[in-house]
Amino acid sequence: MVKKIKWANSYLWLVFILLYLPIFFLIVYSFNSGDVMQGWEGFSFKHYAELFADTRIIEIVVSTLLIALLSSLIASVIGTAGALYIYNLKYALAKNIFLSLNNILLVSPDVIIGASFLILFTVMGFALGFTSVLLSHIAFSIPIVVLMVLPRLQEMNQSLVAAAKDLGANNWQMLSRVILPVISPGILAGFFMAFTYSLDDFAVTFFVTGNGFTTLSVEIYSRARQGVSLEINALSAMMFMVSLLLVLAYYMITTRTGKNKKRGTRLVLPASEGL
Template sequence: MRRFSWFNATSLTLGFAFLYLPMVILVIYSFNASKLVTVWAGFSTKWYGELLQNEDFLDAAWVTIRVAFFSSVLATVLGTMAATVLVRAGRFMGRGLFSGMIYAPLVMPEVITGLSLLLLFIGIGLDRGVFTIVLAHTTFAMCYVSVVVSSRLVSFDKSLEEAALDLGCTPFQAFRLVTLPIIAPAVISGWLLAFTLSLDDLVIASFTTGPSATTLPIKIFSAVRLGVSPEINALSTIMISVVTVGVITASILSKRSAVAQQRDEQAATQATG
């Protein structure tokens, strides 16, 4: 028997108020007619209008989306390969170093990752811009993807793959037809994670970019360093809404597919039983 006490109710209410009020306030003030945070001058959507006319922000948004798309796709491919190596490849030379290099970027401070990659790009004389940010984001995001995917690979039954091989599949076919559909949810959440990590990143992008490419977080950071601005509130509101809708949709879809899978599995057991 679980007792849900007044203390529990209060701590949940206060806790979630603490988590959500700052964002609610940010959204409310994006509709403030005044430029100052201290004065509420009535409802207005003018900051959204100004934001949409600000070409700098639109350019930065486009750069950010391109970087996030390319780096998340590359990171998903490399991260899934790395996860397969970690879980399935068995022993090989330098395995310790390999798993070390997968886990180290997860705990590496961003300032160090950024600094070291910048020094590499300068060392080999690579022009900095969208391409170098993509390389940098792919490198740290692939480690997150491989952690997410390998946790799924560990839990799944290897004999299914072996059965496919016994029935004449090539290893690649077995991977594509058996393994990949099973680990697909993990691959998709890995990709989503890589995409948001890239959208979000300020520090690594600041180090690895050049004058030609400014991402949205870099733009936001340089604007808010000087103080609160209603245009940034409007931009934040748009970003918060997109994420909220995206996460809720994704969770509803994954819940549905989980229910469907459960139904299929039950049907299969009944048919065989």
């Protein structure tokens, strides 16, 4: 048993090394004073200085963050509403159909989704640009939110809803004071997942961008075709740090929420026992 655990730990460490070693080299070489990744020439911040002096890339970063934030917020609202609708369906067949349609979007290749949106926007005569990218990101983010929120609804204690109804709460009061607080961790997880998916999406965005508007992933791809510059390393290193901060923020929020729930449970239990 001990040998199996050691082998499992060794395998886990090997996987982590293979995953993070390229990122480590990317970050290290972003501080290289040379212009290419063909040898270490000394420590320097010049590529970060070039990055912040590049007004075009700064505008693209702001646009990418704006697209990710707006799409994840709108997708969180629509996805939560969709999860509530699927959960409240009475017929199992209808529920399975909607779940299957939702899962199909999750497993469909991004190239197919991007090409489909391109055809749709072209047929409708819709100009490609900020709005087309935003709509596309909302569309592929909604199934992610549904997938995060629906298990929380299924785990919810139905006695809470029944108690709210017995106390005379209307539908809005039940939703805002009972259901949403219970499923808020799922909504938060869906928001962060949608944000990260939107932030690094390339395939869908590549099809629906146009009229001078682009996102970070498409811009990096365009620049990499002309030759890998260490300015891209600096930009990628900063985006990795942003992703890491998002993960830490999500971990801190969920940990704090869990602690608050435990404290609330401890405060309620003695009173209930006394009754």
